[in-house]
Amino acid sequence: MTDRGKRTTNSLIVAWTAAIIVFIYLPAVCGLLASLTGSRYFLFPIQKWSLVWWGKTFASLEIRSLLDTSITIALIVTTVSVVIAFFGALAFARYNWRGRKLYQRLVLLPIFFPQSVLGLALLLWFNTLGMELSWKTAVLAHLVWITPVVTLVISIQVYSFDPALEEAAEDLGANRWQVLREVTLPVLWPGIFSGALFAFLLSWGNFPLSLFTTGADSTVPEYLYAKMVAGYTPGVPVMGTVSTIGAAILLLGGYGLISLVRRRRGH
Amino acid sequence: MTGAAPEAASVTRGLSVLGRLLSPGPRNASPLLLLLAIGFVAPLVAIVSFSFGEPRSFDVFQAPTLANYRTIIEETFYQSFLWSLSFAALTVVFLAIICYPVAYGLVRVFGRWSNLITLFFVLPLFISENVRLYGWILFFIKGGVLLGGIKALFGVDMESVLFTPPMIVFGMIYVYLPFMLFPMTLGLSMVPTDVTEAASDLGASRWQVFREVELPLAMPGITIGAMLTFVLGIGAITEAKVLGGQSIIVITHDIEIAFTYSQNWPLGAALSVLLMLVVGVLVLAVLSRFDLDRILRRR
Numbered sequence: 125m126t127d128r129g130k131r132t133t134n135s136l137i138v139a140w141t142a143a144i145i146v147f148i149y150l151p152a153v154c155g156l157l158a159s160l161t162g163s164r165y166f167l168f169p170i171q172k173w174s175l176v177w178w179g180k181t182f183a184s185l186e187i188r189s190l191l192d193t194s195i196t197i198a199l200i201v202t203t204v205s206v207v208i209a210f211f212g213a214l215a216f217a218r219y220n221w222r223g224r225k226l227y228q229r230l231v232l233l234p235i236f237f238p239q240s241v242l243g244l245a246l247l248l249w250f251n252t253l254g255m256e257l258s259w260k261t262a263v264l265a266h267l268v269w270i271t272p273v274v275t276l277v278i279s280i281q282v283y284s285f286d287p288a289l290e291e292a293a294e295d296l297g298a299n300r301w302q303v304l305r306e307v308t309l310p311v312l313w314p315g316i317f318s319g320a321l322f323a324f325l326l327s328w329g330n331f332p333l334s335l336f337t338t339g340a341d342s343t344v345p346e347y348l349y350a351k352m353v354a355g356y357t358p359g360v361p362v363m364g365t366v367s368t369i370g371a372a373i374l375l376l377g378g379y380g381l382i383s384l385v386r387r388r389r390g391h
Numbered sequence: 392m393t394g395a396a397p398e399a400a401s402v403t404r405g406l407s408v409l410g411r412l413l414s415p416g417p418r419n420a421s422p423l424l425l426l427l428a429i430g431f432v433a434p435l436v437a438i439v440s441f442s443f444g445e446p447r448s449f450d451v452f453q454a455p456t457l458a459n460y461r462t463i464i465e466e467t468f469y470q471s472f473l474w475s476l477s478f479a480a481l482t483v484v485f486l487a488i489i490c491y492p493v494a495y496g497l498v499r500v501f502g503r504w505s506n507l508i509t510l511f512f513v514l515p516l517f518i519s520e521n522v523r524l525y526g527w528i529l530f531f532i533k534g535g536v537l538l539g540g541i542k543a544l545f546g547v548d549m550e551s552v553l554f555t556p557p558m559i560v561f562g563m564i565y566v567y568l569p570f571m572l573f574p575m576t577l578g579l580s581m582v583p584t585d586v587t588e589a590a591s592d593l594g595a596s597r598w599q600v601f602r603e604v605e606l607p608l609a610m611p612g613i614t615i616g617a618m619l620t621f622v623l624g625i626g627a628i629t630e631a632k633v634l635g636g637q638s639i640i641v642i643t644h645d646i647e648i649a650f651t652y653s654q655n656w657p658l659g660a661a662l663s664v665l666l667m668l669v670v671g672v673l674v675l676a677v678l679s680r681f682d683l684d685r686i687l688r689r690r
Contacts, residue, residue, distance in 0.1 A: 238643060
């Protein structure tokens with residue numbers, strides 16, 4: 125192919141990608157616009173710009189308790205899933221053992237499974253066990269789906285991990301606990317960190333699993349859905365915008381932190 | 392080891408007792424396997440046994456019956472299945488075409504900007520899909536960003552396209568785009584540059600390079616992406632409920648109705664079992680064709 129032809133193709137690809145990114149963020153922009161309206165209903169072009177709905181939303185006690193529930197679930201899910209997934213990833217990618225192929229497929233299956241059906245299956249199961257539904261059952265539901273995702277994320281890091289490092293530490297007289305703390309954890313740190321970020325954000329944004337497993341408690345996505353279906357207020361786009369911006373800050377901040385540490389270490 | 396010695400030592404001892412019982416692989420896998428046994432396998436077993444329960448009952452411990460499956464065959468549930476399958480298939484086709492140039496760009500064109508651009512595509516995954524779909528409602532609704540904008544600029548009043556079947560596919564394309572894009576990017580990154588260059592040097596046209604070299608070598612990633620979007624598309628429910636305005640009842644919506652509104656858990660369970668069979672067979676069939684170790688290591 126000629127250089128000119130290649131350059132045309134490349135600029136077409138850049139333009140196409142830019143268009144897709146605009147497409148992806150267009151709804152978020154619409155949400156932001158709707159949250160800045162002063163009137164009760166959204167009409168474009170906006171006649172009266174105002175922050176009044178932002179103030180009202182943050183003053184609401186209901187919203188505070190929703191945020192509380194969502195963040196509590198997300199924090200517990202993050203902690204538990206990262207611990208389980210760390211060991212799960214070692215079994216996934218580091219060790220060769222009989223049954224590993226089967227294990228890998230079993231781990232991937234929940235990720236691909238329709239979440240609404242998984243949520244209903246869990247509802248049925250909790251009911252059979254006679255468990256009362258609350259945010260605690262939602263934690264278990266989130267774990268079932270999120271731990272495999274985190275396992276996969278950490279596994280990618282484990283694949284690039286040289287087992288000889290662990291063996292060298294063992295030869296130098298370190299016990300298993302020391303090897304884990306001084307060698308394995310520091311080397312796998314970026315993968316564990318991304319895994320934790322994924323766990324928190326996926327739990328924070330999850331709707332289909334929460335819907336069927338929180339019982340009387342409610343998370344932010346559930347509240348938003350209920351309000352979208354019946355009883356729209358501009359508080360809906362306000363909360364939508366808040367969760368978008370929150371996720372963006374966490375993700376970009378986390379990414380920045382990882383690249384900073386990588387540069388320090390001289391990779 | 393420092394100050395916290397006794398505790399750490401007992402942990403060490405506990406671990407080494409366990410270590411003698413199990414080799415490192417199964418030992419590390421056991422917490423996750425336990426979680427999946429309680430939280431994934433058991434609920435699926437529960438749902439399968441419920442599907443053989445007496446219709447409208449809430450009790451599993453009774454003589455199994457096929458009544459629910461008979462109801463499914465006799466009534467019009469096949470329509471919902473067909474809708475779900477065709478929406479999912481359409482989504483896969485559109486996404487394959489939409490994502491290919493972007494994936495190619497991420498691997499070959501954007502260079503050091505690739506990571507940042509990837510991040511832009513990752514971010515939406517963490518925002519609840521109903522929030523994102525609702526943004527489209529604000530865009531398309533009468534008096535919203537699109538129609539309100541057109542009216543203000545040109546004074547033309549137009550009807551909204553919301554709440555129609557094509558909008559459901561639109562929503563699915565929007566929500567599942569990353570699930571096609573990332574595996575596809577992974578697949579394309581498995582195509583060595585020197586092979587495509589060699590092909591062009593030997594006189595292959597751009598189209599020939601694409602068809603004979605790039606596509607076959609990138610196929611594992613593309614197939615996984617297609618499977619992922621197809622499976623997620625079959626399980627989709629919010630798109631039809633939010634953007635489709637319930638103009639079409641998809642299979643997951645039928646399942647939800649059975650569980651909630653009509654309080655017929657065994658029927659919902661039977662529908663779920665059929666859906667699970669489609670998904671499970673498809674996922675395992677595709678995954679067993681590829682060596683996961685090789686694909687993931689390439690990153």
